[in-house]
Amino acid sequence: xxxxxxxxxxxxxxxxxxxxxxxxxxxxxxxxxxxxxxxxxxxxxxxxxxxxxxxxxxxxxxxxxxxxxxxxxxxxxxxxxxxxxxxxxxxxxxxxxxxxxxxxxxxxxxxxxxxxxxxxxxxxxxxxxxxxxxxxxxxxxxxxxxxxxxxxxxxxxxxxxxxxxxxxxxxxxxxxxxxxxxxxxxxxxxxxxxxxxxxxxxxxxxxxxxxxxxxxxxxxxx
Amino acid sequence: xxxxxxxxxxxxxxxxxxxxxxxxxxxxxxxxxxxxxxxxxxxxxxxxxxxxxxxxxxxxxxxxxxxxxxxxxxxxxxxxxxxxxxxxxxxxxxxxxxxxxxxxxxxxxxxxxxxxxxxxxxxxxxxxxxxxxxxxxxxxxxxxxxxxxxxxxxxxxxxxxxxxxxxxxxxxxxxxxxxxxxxxxxxxxxxxxxxxxxxxxxxxxxxxxxxxxxxxxxxxxx
Numbered sequence: 001x002x003x004x005x006x007x008x009x010x011x012x013x014x015x016x017x018x019x020x021x022x023x024x025x026x027x028x029x030x031x032x033x034x035x036x037x038x039x040x041x042x043x044x045x046x047x048x049x050x051x052x053x054x055x056x057x058x059x060x061x062x063x064x065x066x067x068x069x070x071x072x073x074x075x076x077x078x079x080x081x082x083x084x085x086x087x088x089x090x091x092x093x094x095x096x097x098x099x100x101x102x103x104x105x106x107x108x109x110x111x112x113x114x115x116x117x118x119x120x121x122x123x124x125x126x127x128x129x130x131x132x133x134x135x136x137x138x139x140x141x142x143x144x145x146x147x148x149x150x151x152x153x154x155x156x157x158x159x160x161x162x163x164x165x166x167x168x169x170x171x172x173x174x175x176x177x178x179x180x181x182x183x184x185x186x187x188x189x190x191x192x193x194x195x196x197x198x199x200x201x202x203x204x205x206x207x208x209x210x211x212x213x214x215x216x217x218x219x220x221x222x
Numbered sequence: 223x224x225x226x227x228x229x230x231x232x233x234x235x236x237x238x239x240x241x242x243x244x245x246x247x248x249x250x251x252x253x254x255x256x257x258x259x260x261x262x263x264x265x266x267x268x269x270x271x272x273x274x275x276x277x278x279x280x281x282x283x284x285x286x287x288x289x290x291x292x293x294x295x296x297x298x299x300x301x302x303x304x305x306x307x308x309x310x311x312x313x314x315x316x317x318x319x320x321x322x323x324x325x326x327x328x329x330x331x332x333x334x335x336x337x338x339x340x341x342x343x344x345x346x347x348x349x350x351x352x353x354x355x356x357x358x359x360x361x362x363x364x365x366x367x368x369x370x371x372x373x374x375x376x377x378x379x380x381x382x383x384x385x386x387x388x389x390x391x392x393x394x395x396x397x398x399x400x401x402x403x404x405x406x407x408x409x410x411x412x413x414x415x416x417x418x419x420x421x422x423x424x425x426x427x428x429x430x431x432x433x434x435x436x437x438x439x440x441x442x443x444x
Contacts (some may be wrong), residue, residue, distance in 0.1 A: 058358065060366045062443055086348045089355035114344055121343035122336055126308040130349050133311035135357060136280065142364055143401045144282045179365045221284055 004105065006048050006074060012119040024109045030096035036080070037094040043083035045107040049075050052100025053161075056092050057176070057202050066179030068092065069134045070161070081107045084114070085124070142179065149220025150178055151188050152213040155198070155205065165207040174205075225325065228270050228296055234341040246331045252318035258302070259316040265305035267329040271297050273375025275383075278314050279398070288401030291356045292383070300349050303329045306336070307346070342379065348371065364401065371442025372400055373410050374435040377420070387429040396427075 003021055004010040010018070027050075030036050036054055037044045047054070054071040056079070071077055071094075082088040084107045113120045141150055154177060156168050171189065176183045189205065192198045197213055200208040207213065225243055226232040232240070249272075254256050259266045259275055269276070278301070293299055293316075304310040306329045324365040335342045363372055376399055380389050393411065397404045411427065414420045419435055421428040429435065 041256065058362065060362055062366060064366060066361070066365060070287060085351045087352035089352075090358040116342060118337060118340040118343045121347060124347055125336070125350065128347065128354065129307045130309035130311075131225065132354050132357070133309060135354070135361065136312040139288070139361055139364070140280065140282055142361070143288060144284060144286060172272045213274060219240070 003048075006050065006103070009117070009119045009123050013113070013117065017113060017116065020109060020112070023104065025103050025105050028102050028104050030100045030102065032096055032099050034096045035093070036096055036100070036102065037077075037092070043107045044080045044104065045214070046105040046110045047071075047077035047080045048103040048105065049073055049077075049092070050101045050103055052096060053098040054094050054100055054102075055097045056094050058090070059093050062181060065093075066138075066178040069131065069139065070097070076127055078124065078131065081110065083107050084111050085128075093104035097103075144222050146220040146222050147178070147180060147184060148188050148191070149217050151185065152192075152197075152220070153217035154178060154215060155207055156210065156213050159207050159210070165210075167205045167207070168203060169205060170203055225270075228272065228298075228325070231341045231345050233337070235339065237385070240307045242331060242334070243327065247325050249325050250326050252322045252324065254318055254321050256318045256320070258318055258324065259299070265329045265434050266302040266326065268306070268327040268332045268441070269293075269299035269316070269326065270325040271295055271299075272323045272325055274318060274324075275320040276316050276322060276324075277319045278316050280312070281315050283322070286401060287315075287377065287398035288360075289399040290360065291353065292319070298349060300353065301347065302331065305329050306333050307350075334349045337376060366443060369400070369402060369440040370404060370410050370413070371408065371439050374414075374419075374442070375439035376400060376434050377429055378432065378439060381429050381432075387432075389429070390425060391427060392425055 003025060030052070036047065040219070049071050051073055054077065055067055056069055056071060056077065057065050057067045059065055077094060078084070079092045080089070080094055114124055141214065151174070154174065155167065158169065159165050171185045172182045175185045177184070187200060189200055193200050195212065197207075197209050197216070199208055225247060235243070245414055252274070258269065271293050271365045272294055276299065277289055278291055278293060278299065279287050279289045281287055299316060300306070301310065301314045302316055336346055365380065373396070376396065377389065380391065381387050393407045394404045400407070411420060411422055415422050417434065419429075419431050419438070
């Protein structure tokens with residue numbers, strides 16, 4: 001595990017701080033589908049993805065999910081360590097979407113670094129700002145875009161992430177990403193199929209017309 | 223203008239840093255209804271409310287508003303200075319909801335302080351975390367609460383902010399707070415009136431039953 005390659009502030013740390021990180025960070029492996037961090041886990045610390053793909057989502061009291069963003073290699077998860085920054089009053093859940101390898105920096109270690117180093121603290125600011133921007137974009141989508149357009153945009157994004165137009169995903173999983181009910185997804189996908197935008201088979205969605213889906217994603221103002 | 227009273231990190235600054243703040247911060251007054259910061263203004267800097275009340279909202283491309291949070295005396299607005307933190311990729315609009323007095327710290331001054339001082343930078347983290355928590359709460363509301371419950375909660379909150387059960391507010395203004403259309407608000411308010419929860423007069427909403435509104439706010443899962 002070469003932390004120096006992944007942490008942009010590595011060269012700005014003192015030798016002592018680097019030693020602390022090397023000593024305390026531990027590597028964890030997660031199989032596809034495993035829970036990496038749950039609200040009830042408390043404060044897991046900073047997660048640094050070195051391989052694979054994680055999904056970060058919110059879970060309502062009623063069990064409804066909404067995907068906030070994905071973390072790919074080199075991405076860092078801050079909200080898995082809510083105790084590290086005062087005033088973080090929300091929980092996110094993190095699960096492995098692919099087999100993943102993660103470096104975990106314990107919360108007290110990262111907190112110490114933030115207190116000692118303005119560089120680490122400003123990096124944390126940038127990280128939080130970046131996730132905040134993702135969530136604000138999502139808020140705009142949820143408020144102002146119709147669900148058909150959000151579904152079309154999601155399918156296109158999935159195709160890009162997987163590098164394939166054959167998506168192995170259930171209607172239930174799609175509903176969790178979009179924060180809606182499975183029935184809504186099923187109804188919309190059937191409409192898409194009738195318009196020859198997708199082809200549905202069991203547990204599978206094939207994208208037939210990227211152009212058509214893009215048009216829908218762009219023009220579905222609420 | 224006594225910055226030391228309002229900035230919690232004041233005592234952790236060097237004499238030179240305090241002088242810089244005193245020299246560069248300027249006081250600005252805004253009458254009720256005036257725009258304090260708009261997306262097009264670019265980077266106004268850090269806003270420190272010393273009197274009055276500001277409303278921070280997002281404005282969609284289609285002109286729909288959604289109130290994100292309010293800033294009261296002693297509150298600080300970070301997102302009026304998006305250039306101060308890398309990766310802030312969204313705009314908020316800030317308007318004076320009451321006659322207000324604001325201390326404006328220029329973005330380059332605050333940025334310098336964050337780079338020099340881990341204390342200032344960590345304060346910024348906490349500030350951002352606090353707003354992020356507000357927005358995550360709001361996202362949960364938007365996704366999981368029905369509009370009638372959100373309207374009831376909003377009316378109660380307004381009553382508390384104003385210390386009165388007589389709200390001088392139009393249906394259009396309420397719609398802007400909640401990110402919905404005026405017609406939706408009007409229809410719901412009429413239903414509330416039929417249930418003796420409110421009394422409607424021109425430009426006015428009187429709250430008749432706090433208990434009834436609270437019940438509605440608590441039980442309106444989507």
